Amino acid sequence: MKILVTVKRVPDTAAEKRLDPADYTLDRESVETIMNPVDEYAVEEALRLKESSGEGEVVVLCMGPESALPAIRKALSLGPDAAVHVHDDALHGSDALATAKVLAAAIRHVGPDLVLSGSESTDARGSLVPSAVAELLGWPGLIGAKQLEVEGATVRIHRETEAGYDVLEAQGPAIVSVVKGINEPRYPSFRGIMAAKSRPVTDLTIADLGIDPGEVGSAGATTAVVDATSRPPRQSGQVVKDPGDGAAATELVEFLAAHKFI
Amino acid sequence: MATILVLVEHEEGNLKKVSAEMLAKARELGEPAAVFVGEGLDSARDGLARHGAATIYAATGEGWSNQLPGPLTDALDAAASRAEPAAVLVAATPAGKDAGARLAARKGWGMLADVSDIDSATGSGDGGGLVATQNVFGGATIVRARVTTGVPVLAVKPNSFPAQEAPAEPQVVDLGQREATGAEIRVIDHVVEERGGRPDVAEAETIVSGGRGLQDPANFALVEALADQLGAAVGASRAAVDAGWYPHQHQVGQTGKTVSPQLYVAVGISGAIQHRAGMQTSKTIVAINKDADAPIFAIADFGLVGDLFKVVPRLTDEIAKRKGG
Numbered sequence: 246m247k248i249l250v251t252v253k254r255v256p257d258t259a260a261e262k263r264l265d266p267a268d269y270t271l272d273r274e275s276v277e278t279i280m281n282p283v284d285e286y287a288v289e290e291a292l293r294l295k296e297s298s299g300e301g302e303v304v305v306l307c308m309g310p311e312s313a314l315p316a317i318r319k320a321l322s323l324g325p326d327a328a329v330h331v332h333d334d335a336l337h338g339s340d341a342l343a344t345a346k347v348l349a350a351a352i353r354h355v356g357p358d359l360v361l362s363g364s365e366s367t368d369a370r371g372s373l374v375p376s377a378v379a380e381l382l383g384w385p386g387l388i389g390a391k392q393l394e395v396e397g398a399t400v401r402i403h404r405e406t407e408a409g410y411d412v413l414e415a416q417g418p419a420i421v422s423v424v425k426g427i428n429e430p431r432y433p434s435f436r437g438i439m440a441a442k443s444r445p446v447t448d449l450t451i452a453d454l455g456i457d458p459g460e461v462g463s464a465g466a467t468t469a470v471v472d473a474t475s476r477p478p479r480q481s482g483q484v485v486k487d488p489g490d491g492a493a494a495t496e497l498v499e500f501l502a503a504h505k506f507i
Numbered sequence: 508m509a510t511i512l513v514l515v516e517h518e519e520g521n522l523k524k525v526s527a528e529m530l531a532k533a534r535e536l537g538e539p540a541a542v543f544v545g546e547g548l549d550s551a552r553d554g555l556a557r558h559g560a561a562t563i564y565a566a567t568g569e570g571w572s573n574q575l576p577g578p579l580t581d582a583l584d585a586a587a588s589r590a591e592p593a594a595v596l597v598a599a600t601p602a603g604k605d606a607g608a609r610l611a612a613r614k615g616w617g618m619l620a621d622v623s624d625i626d627s628a629t630g631s632g633d634g635g636g637l638v639a640t641q642n643v644f645g646g647a648t649i650v651r652a653r654v655t656t657g658v659p660v661l662a663v664k665p666n667s668f669p670a671q672e673a674p675a676e677p678q679v680v681d682l683g684q685r686e687a688t689g690a691e692i693r694v695i696d697h698v699v700e701e702r703g704g705r706p707d708v709a710e711a712e713t714i715v716s717g718g719r720g721l722q723d724p725a726n727f728a729l730v731e732a733l734a735d736q737l738g739a740a741v742g743a744s745r746a747a748v749d750a751g752w753y754p755h756q757h758q759v760g761q762t763g764k765t766v767s768p769q770l771y772v773a774v775g776i777s778g779a780i781q782h783r784a785g786m787q788t789s790k791t792i793v794a795i796n797k798d799a800d801a802p803i804f805a806i807a808d809f810g811l812v813g814d815l816f817k818v819v820p821r822l823t824d825e826i827a828k829r830k831g832g
Contacts, residue, residue: 258761258781262644269650282762341620345612367761369643371620376576376605377612385690386576388605391755401695405601407707407756409700411574415692425762426748426755467617467656471628471638474649479787479806486799487813494821497793498829500809504791506713506737506770507826 246301248291249357252284254316255368269470280316283363289430292324321441322433328446338463345377350454364422375422385415509537509593520547522554525598527670530558544582545573559673570685579606585682599662616657623667645784665710706740713770716742720775724752729819736826760785778803
């Protein structure tokens, strides 16, 4: 079984995220970056599937600038066999739809039986791409999995819901997006980190994927930012210290009542 | 007047709050047309009428389920062909975004996610159309954006617009039989792990969240008791979820949900950046923590430095007394 896992390089959690005023794209270069946190769960799930079946191949797919390579190597250090890195100047400024087009084309190019992705990335937090990819490929898209089983050609997930989960099933090939907590991701071993340096990374351009520059990037954008402003940071209001017996609760009750919350 | 399609979120005909909110906004922008998929139209019809739906596109019967993205997307597609809308509103929930993203991908239309406001653009050069507001980067940046290709598909954050009653007599248009395409997904089971009763974190007007300061999962009972007095949803910090104290569905933060309730009460939560990113656009923030240096106090409108085990039960009691009279 060939499993493809999509990973994205995103600004570090604590990094201040900034939009470039020239074109309102996210500045990914002057900040610390990491592999998108939820993607680690997707990589782990792919590795577990390969390990439990005793055979197969796990390939990482990343669409991102050349500077995304460290995130790819990070993913490889966990155990996947190879990676595909799609990068092209024409991709700068791509929106979710363009990203989905590129990933769908890359998926067709690689030809996996199953695609795993994280449910959302911490930069835009759109949660749109896995669904859009499934639609473009005409594959089932099983979104929000907190458990995954593959039995022959059948893919079964527990889809996280507000009060529990739904059991959904479809025939592969399929896209599955996973949520945090589906497993406990392994840490990279020293051997894994060293091995990652020599795992093959195939570079692809949009021409390799048969995509026209006009369909992606800023040129192909289906949305446009009108303006972006920084929200002034919140100020702290009143702070009350409790004498030790909980009596300050009364002041909080007054506050809540004054603001009509009770 | 331009039609604004609204994909109704419901559970067997019980309308989710966000459906009424979207209809209210749709009424400001044009003529609201609700797209109802699945079972329970008889229960939902009144609510849809009360909240101003001028038309209901009904996708009910065999093959139409609101539990799966295929039928939701097909219903939106069919309704959009008939209505030629100026915009399609879906809820910024997993189901709404799944269907909205598929519709956008299928039609090549632009989509904006997590929209907290929508205006009809006026003035300069842009040619008009709708401008959507998005709070990005944990609320640090406010973006206004437009869709430039096709019909805008906008995923609307719950709690963004007040629901308003505006009784109408909707015309019901049956979307007919569904033709299943390939790539069908089947629902095998629907498992409920938690008793219902409390609002969903994603759409609650008030949230009481617990963190590591609770020290033990059993102490979430304190959070729950306070939440129940306030009619609130229960949230949890990443630390609490990672420790297995509360389900991931309740996590608020960068790898959990982003919420913007009227009132957010953080109990025993230090307020690390990744948590603040998920709640700092709440209208009012209250924090209870024994550490005066906890970063949460920097963003709290009311900060209480004290022992939550003393404060929270008293708070819950006093609120109960006030209500009980």
